Amino acid sequence: MFSTGQLIFAILFFIAFVIAIAYQYRKDLKIHKLHYKGTVWILIAFIGFIALIAAVKFIFM
Numbered sequence: 001m002f003s004t005g006q007l008i009f010a011i012l013f014f015i016a017f018v019i020a021i022a023y024q025y026r027k028d029l030k031i032h033k034l035h036y037k038g039t040v041w042i043l044i045a046f047i048g049f050i051a052l053i054a055a056v057k058f059i060f061m
Contacts (some may be wrong), residue, residue, distance in 0.1 A: 002010075
């Protein structure tokens with residue numbers, strides 16, 4: 001399906017991509033903490049809303 005060269009390239013690309021993303025996240029961590037306070041509550045509300053929809057579906061089915 002894939003040649004050996006393609007698999008090696010994909011693995012190396014994935015490793016480099018993960019390292020780059022981790023580096024950028026660490027670099028921007030102070031900015032994220034400053035500008036994105038309270039986003040955990042939005043995530044909790046979103047998960048709760050999805051759970052509510054699922055509960056209503058199972059109750060009325």
